[in-house]
Amino acid sequence: MTAPLLQVRDLKTWFPIKRGIFARTTGYVRAVDGVTFAVQAGETVGLVGESGCGKTTLGRTLMGLEPRRAGEIHFGGTPLWPRRHSASLPFRRRIQMIFQDPFSSLNPRLTVLDIITEGLLEHGLIRPRERTEAGVRLLQEVGMDPDVLHRYPHEFSGGQRQRLSIARAMALRPDLVICDEPVSALDVSVRAQVLNLLIDLGAAHRLSYLFISHDLGVIRHICSRVIVMYLGVVVESGPTSGIIDHPVHPYTRALVSAVPVPFGSGRQRVILSGEVPSAANPPSGCRFHTRCPYAMPDCSRIAPPLERFQPSTGAAREVACLRKHELA
Amino acid sequence: MGSDRSLWSEAWRDLRQRRMIRACLWGILVFTLLAAYGEGVYRWYRLTDRTPPYQQVNLQERYLPPSLFRQPFSYDRAGGSTVHLGYRERIRKGVQVLAHRPLGTDNLGRDVLQRVVQGARIAFLVGVVTSLIAIPIGVILGCLAGYFGGWVDEVVVWVYSTVACMPGLLFILAISMVVGKGLTGVYLGIGLTTWVGLCRLIRAEVMKHRDHAYVMAARSLGYSPWRIIFRHILPNVFHIVIITFSLRFPASIGTEVFMSFLGIGVQGEPSWGVMIGNARLRLWQGIWWEMTAVTAAILIVVLAFNLVGDALRDALDPRLRARDNT
Numbered sequence: 001m002t003a004p005l006l007q008v009r010d011l012k013t014w015f016p017i018k019r020g021i022f023a024r025t026t027g028y029v030r031a032v033d034g035v036t037f038a039v040q041a042g043e044t045v046g047l048v049g050e051s052g053c054g055k056t057t058l059g060r061t062l063m064g065l066e067p068r069r070a071g072e073i074h075f076g077g078t079p080l081w082p083r084r085h086s087a088s089l090p091f092r093r094r095i096q097m098i099f100q101d102p103f104s105s106l107n108p109r110l111t112v113l114d115i116i117t118e119g120l121l122e123h124g125l126i127r128p129r130e131r132t133e134a135g136v137r138l139l140q141e142v143g144m145d146p147d148v149l150h151r152y153p154h155e156f157s158g159g160q161r162q163r164l165s166i167a168r169a170m171a172l173r174p175d176l177v178i179c180d181e182p183v184s185a186l187d188v189s190v191r192a193q194v195l196n197l198l199i200d201l202g203a204a205h206r207l208s209y210l211f212i213s214h215d216l217g218v219i220r221h222i223c224s225r226v227i228v229m230y231l232g233v234v235v236e237s238g239p240t241s242g243i244i245d246h247p248v249h250p251y252t253r254a255l256v257s258a259v260p261v262p263f264g265s266g267r268q269r270v271i272l273s274g275e276v277p278s279a280a281n282p283p284s285g286c287r288f289h290t291r292c293p294y295a296m297p298d299c300s301r302i303a304p305p306l307e308r309f310q311p312s313t314g315a316a317r318e319v320a321c322l323r324k325h326e327l328a
Numbered sequence: 329m330g331s332d333r334s335l336w337s338e339a340w341r342d343l344r345q346r347r348m349i350r351a352c353l354w355g356i357l358v359f360t361l362l363a364a365y366g367e368g369v370y371r372w373y374r375l376t377d378r379t380p381p382y383q384q385v386n387l388q389e390r391y392l393p394p395s396l397f398r399q400p401f402s403y404d405r406a407g408g409s410t411v412h413l414g415y416r417e418r419i420r421k422g423v424q425v426l427a428h429r430p431l432g433t434d435n436l437g438r439d440v441l442q443r444v445v446q447g448a449r450i451a452f453l454v455g456v457v458t459s460l461i462a463i464p465i466g467v468i469l470g471c472l473a474g475y476f477g478g479w480v481d482e483v484v485v486w487v488y489s490t491v492a493c494m495p496g497l498l499f500i501l502a503i504s505m506v507v508g509k510g511l512t513g514v515y516l517g518i519g520l521t522t523w524v525g526l527c528r529l530i531r532a533e534v535m536k537h538r539d540h541a542y543v544m545a546a547r548s549l550g551y552s553p554w555r556i557i558f559r560h561i562l563p564n565v566f567h568i569v570i571i572t573f574s575l576r577f578p579a580s581i582g583t584e585v586f587m588s589f590l591g592i593g594v595q596g597e598p599s600w601g602v603m604i605g606n607a608r609l610r611l612w613q614g615i616w617w618e619m620t621a622v623t624a625a626i627l628i629v630v631l632a633f634n635l636v637g638d639a640l641r642d643a644l645d646p647r648l649r650a651r652d653n654t
Contacts, residue, residue, distance in 0.1 A: 063548045085552060092550030105541035109563040119549040168545065 003077055004038035005208050006062070006176055011035045011071035013054075013061045017280060029280045031057040033232035034071070036306070039176065044202060044209040046223030046240060048216060048255065052276050054232040055212045056100070059178045062210070063097050064088065075176070093123055096169035100181040102161035106153035112139070113149045116167045123172060138167040142197060159190035163197065170201055176208045183218060195222055216259050220244055228252045231287045232279055234306055238317025246314030248328050249321050250292045286322065294323055335567070339643035349639045352632035359448055359629050366449030369442075382446050382598055386437030391610075394432040394440075394617050400425035432617040435610060438598075440621050447600035447622065451629065454514055454584040455577040461519025462576070463569060466526030471557045473527075474534025484531070492524045500583065504592045514593050518580045526572045533565040567644035574637035578630035585626065600626055 012035075014028035031054045039045050047055050060066045062073060064081035073080040075091060082088045099105035106115055113135045120126045126134050136146040142163040153161060162182060169177055179198065183191040199222055202209055213219055219226055220240055227237040228251065236249040247253045254270040272291045277283050283290045289299035299322055306320040311328035321327065343349045373380035392398070401422040404410050410421050431440040473484035491499070499521050504513030537543060538561070546556045581600075587593035588601025600622050607618035 060544070063544075065544055065547055085550075089550045092548065095548075097545070097548045099541040099545060101541055105545050107542040107546075107560050107564070110560075118551070122549065122551055122555070165545070168549070172549070 002041070005041040005043075005076060006039040006210070007072075007074040008038070008062070009036050009072045009074075011058070011061060011073065012069040013057050013066050014069045027280055028069075029278075030232050030282060031279055032061060032068075033279075033282070035229070035232070035234055037227055037234065037237060039208050039210055041175065041208055042206045043225065044211060044223045046219035046226040047210060047212045047229060048214060048219050048226055049229035050214060050255070050276060052279070053229045054279070055214075055229055056180055058229070059097065059180045059210065059212050062178055063095065089123065093172045094175045095178065096172060096174040096176075097178045097180060098162075098165050098169050098182045101185050102158050102165060103185075105165050106161055108153055111150050111152060112164060115153070115164060116171055119168065119171050125172070134171070138171055141170065141201070142167040157190075158186050159194060162186060162194050166194075166197065166201070170205070173205065174207070176210065177202075178210045178212070180212045181214070182211075184213065184215065191218070198222065216244060216255060228255065231276060231282055233287060234318075234320065235288065236317060236319045236321075237306075239315045242315025243317060246311060248309065248311055248314075248317065248319050248324055249288075250294050250327065251288050286320075294327060296323065298322055335644065339640065342643045343636070343639055346639065349636060352635045355628055355632040356636065359632070360452065362445050363449045363452035366445045367453075370446065370449060380442075380446075382438060382442035384438060386433070389429065389433050389437040390435055391615055392429050392433040392437070394621075395426045395428060395430045397432075397617075398425055431621045434603075434606060434618050435615070440603075440618050443598035443603055444600075444621050444625050446598045447603060448625065448629070450511070450594055450597065450599040451581045451584065451626075453511070454518065455580050457515045458518040458522065458580045459573055459576065461515065462523040463526060463573060465520075466523035466572075467530055467562070467569060469523075470527040470530025471534050471562065474531040475538055475553065475557050475561065477535070477538075481531075484527070488524045488527050491521065496521045497586075500587065501592065504587070509592050510595050511593075514584050514587055517587070518583050522576055522580065526569070526576075529568050529572065530565060533568060534561055537561045537564055567640075571637060571641045571644060574633055574640055577637075578633040581626070581630065 011032055012030070013032040014030050016025040017027045017029060018024065019026045033054075035054075035058060037045070047058065049055050057066060061068050062080075075095065078091075080088075080091055082091075110118075113131065116138050117126070117131050117135050120134055121128065121131065132149065135149050139146045139148065144160065144163055144167070148156075153164065156164065162185075166182075182198070183194050186194060195218065198209065201207065209222070211219065211223055223240050225238065226240045226243050228235050228243070228249065230251045236243060236247070236252045243252060244256055247256045250270070254272050257270045270293065272293075274291055277287070277290055283300070285298075285300040285302050286292070286295075286304050289295040292299065302322060304320045304322045306318050308316065309319045309324055309328070310316045311324075313328075343353070369380060369382075401418055402409065402411055403425070404421045405425055405428055410418050413421070429439050429441070431444065433439060434443070469484045469488070473481040500517035503517040503520060504510075507513045507516055534557070543556060543560060546560050551560070584593055584599065585601035585604065588599045589605045591605070593599065593601050603618060603622045607615070607622065611619055
């Protein structure tokens with residue numbers, strides 16, 4: 001197997017909690033607390049978990065938008081992010097991000113042309129007079145009418161705005177696109193269109209996606225592999241269909257059973273009690289033991305490592321659970 | 329409707345629809361034109377090396393009241409009765425009287441109207457030049473502090489807190505002592521002390537915008553911090569600059585008046601503060617017109633700028649707009 005496009009090792013992003021008049025750091029919110037995974041070239045990886053589990057922070061840290069506390073990010077074998085702005089530019093071109101909220105991710109004071117072609121100009125990929133041409137091409141690529149070049153973002157609907165964000169991210173011909181819940185703010189009716197656009201573009205340009213979502217239906221539709229996060233750590237990862245059809249980790253089971261099913265298939269729901277514990281003070285041992293229906297005394301003492309595991313039914317995967325052999 | 333290119337045009341429409349604001353805008357326009365005219369007169373007489381009319385001493389015409397109060401249709405300019413003349417002749421002489429020293433003269437026989445116009449010129453200069461000093465300082469420091477945070481923010485906050493905790497007037501006095509009395513001292517004194525409020529506002533607003541997704545997107549596209557600050561964020565907070573400008577303009581005029589009144593402001597030229605200081609001495613003798621003309625001019629200009637500034641704030645502040653927009 002060739003070296004992965006993106007290799008993340010033991011990544012940690014902690015936010016300091018400051019208190020008092022001298023702003024002493026009294027603790028950390030461990031939003032991402034030791035995450036390891038890889039994305040191969042051309043692969044679409046889903047990152048799933050409930051709100052507040054660190055998915056978005058992980059995406060932003062990968063983009064270098066949040067400072068990381070520890071760990072390594074390697075992109076095509078090179079460590080990210082270089083400290084110098086100029087040194088980071090080549091990587092900016094190759095990794096792009098699509099944001100969740102299409103209403104705040106486009107600058108309201110810039111025209112469509114400015115928004116989608118500014119990156120090309122900044123990176124010296126086109127000359128100023130080729131701007132309109134590039135803009136028209138990009139709009140066509142995301143299925144929009146080229147007449148809108150001189151309009152402002154507020155004149156568009158959510159789905160169209162998200163197409164514009166996609167055009168902006170695709171303009172630089174990246175190798176990896178981090179999609180931070182790109183369809184969760186959209187109407188159900190336009191979700192499928194935007195997802196299919198992403199799939200088509202991915203196939204056409206051989207893109208890798210890291211697709212952050214809390215919607216397993218979307219993940220199943222678009223991703224070949226899925227990573228399940230809980231409270232800053234990975235609890236299970238492997239092939240999408242294998243994991244969604246035969247989840248092993250109790251948290252994944254709960255997530256999968258929470259997906260609405262038409263006409264009540266008689267499946268047993270796993271209902272989790274309580275809220276996600278605070279990431280500022282995560283539970284000892286296995287982070288899920290406070291809400292886990294299968295918890296045993298050892299779970300609060302031993303943090304289970306993420307290990308390769310072959311259940312009796314379903315695909316091979318990595319799971320972090322002490323009782324995986326009994327649960328599989 | 330959103331709040332984009334239409335923000336400015338909608339604000340402009342809002343303003344024009346209000347009769348009071350329209351009157352104020354006209355007032356500001358007239359003030360500007362008078363200031364330009366005053367500048368022209370000033371330059372012309374300096375160029376030709378003659379005493380400008382507002383400085384010409386005429387001891388025969390000291391303390392001339394405004395022309396309306398000189399019974400223009402009964403007496404001519406020399407004070408001779410026109411009662412015996414024909415109807416047409418009386419009107420002709422009367423108009424001549426009305427046009428002569430319309431706002432009266434001061435203790436040296438200088439024309440009050442001409443001096444008020446010169447005062448408008450000084451006031452306008454003070455408003456513009458101090459803004460040109462204060463606004464760039466406030467905007468640049470505010471942007472840097474708000475965007476970069478960390479030690480940059482701490483330094484900027486320290487600097488503006490230090491400036492803000494000194495009484496403004498003492499600071500202005502100190503500066504004018506250093507650079508000498510006169511307009512330069514006024515410009516620097518006011519300019520260097522009044523950027524703090526704007527800096528605070530810009531800093532807070534930039535901090536808010538820094539976490540917006542569009543700034544995140546700009547960062548992930550690899551734009552330089554300068555580009556992000558000045559091309560992406562600044563246009564989104566620029567309404568604050570406009571509002572601040574229209575509200576600080578009258579304030580700086582007021583400060584100039586006060587400084588000139590104290591004798592550390594404008595020297596040898598009729599600014600409004602100089603005129604008030606002069607008129608004050610003879611107010612008790614019943615020479616009311618110089619004081620009245622100057623204070624009326626100040627009132628109109630300051631009121632017009634303040635009303636327009638408030639209306640601009642209402643029209644441009646997104647928090648106030650959000651209600652009827654979405």
